[in-house]
Amino acid sequence: MKIERIEAHRIPVNRRGAWVFVTVRAENGITGIGEASQGGHSDRALSILGSLTPSLVGSDVPSVEAFHARFYAQDEGRAYHTAVSAIEHALWDIKGKSLGVPAHELLGGPVRDQLRLYANINRATVDRTPAGFARGAAQAVLDGFTAVKLAPFDDLRPSDMARRSLGPATRLGIDRVRAVRAEVGEDVDVMVDCHARFSPGAAVQAASELDDLGLCWLEDAVACDDIDGLRHVYENTSMPIATGETVRTLSGFRRLLRERVTDYIMPDVKHVGGILALKKISAMAQAANVLVAPHNPSGPVATAASVQCMATVPNFAILEYAWGEADWRAGLIDPAESVEAGMLACSQHSGLGVALSYDAIARSTAR
Secondary structure, eight states: OEEEEEEEEEEETTTTTTEEEEEEEETTEEEEEEEETTTTTHHHHHHHHHHHHHHHHTTTTOOHHHHHHOOTTTTOOOHHHHHHHHHHHHHHHHHHHHSSSSSSHTTTEEEESEEEEEEOOOTTTTOOOHHHHHHHHHHHHHTTTTEEEEEETTOOGGOOOGSSSHHHHHHHHHHHHHHHHHHHHHSSEEEEEEETTTTTHHHHHHHHGGGGGOEEEEEOOOOTTTTHHHHHHHHHOOOOOETTTTTOOHHHHHHHHHTOOOSSEEOOOOSSSSSSHHHHHHHHHHHHEEOOOOOOOOOHHHHHHHHHHTTTTTTTTOOOETTTSSSTTGGGGESOOEEEEEEEEEESSBBBBBEEEEHHHHHHTTO
């Protein structure tokens, strides 16, 4: 079975960028899908996809391991890794469809039939006041989510780290978190993403101001390659720590896990090489007694790929969901994405369990 063609579909979403879906069609008519979205840098991923296509079209559909060994280079950049990951998703989809089984059956079988999601409200929150964040969180809860995440410290600048006391930008971020907690109550999990804005010392100071809120985790208080900084935050704060969304290689995650500086790791199926790499990283985390909460501010195809993998992972915790970005999102795939009570069922259809709706893609592209 040879690869007949590879195509990409760019779907404008909002000011933060686009979703990029990839189709790999085999000569027998089976088409696999993947996602190569990476925020506002889709042109680079599209260019790399174009450069990879001649090496694959006309060749036999490779096994996932053979494809990864040939194309996933450790020292390539994020856009390259994203393009390779999207094709890898599609290979799983083709293999599952060829055998008539969902991808999760090829990954060892499921340990759960639905996955808990948290609503990332950050991109949908235009009003960045504490009240604006609180309204977004409240709406996500009304939509059925039992966990929400915000990025309240995006106003911080390096100059804010020069002071010994917490400055106005940090105080504003703390007020945003407090407003969200007050709005959603104690029964909803609240995650805080710091986008690596803090120095280690300032992160500990800010975390102490949030101690009484019972946060689910503090995410990326410092850059995830700053192991000493991560250790300082991990050892001097009471709340769980999450990190790893920018790590893309097995060796990078091995280092992070070996140092024991986090409670949750956040690999992204779009950047780590795809579904099989995500499964391998999860197994490494299980051996280190660390939970997996995949990074997934993504479209419905990457979400479907993440769900197929995480259904098989014993140490899965929760999956990110890009809440509120596009009200037409669900219809981009068939069957339509259906989030109920903050949960997403693992499809039992073959492959990734979903297909692209080309009519919906055409309408979205024309917006």
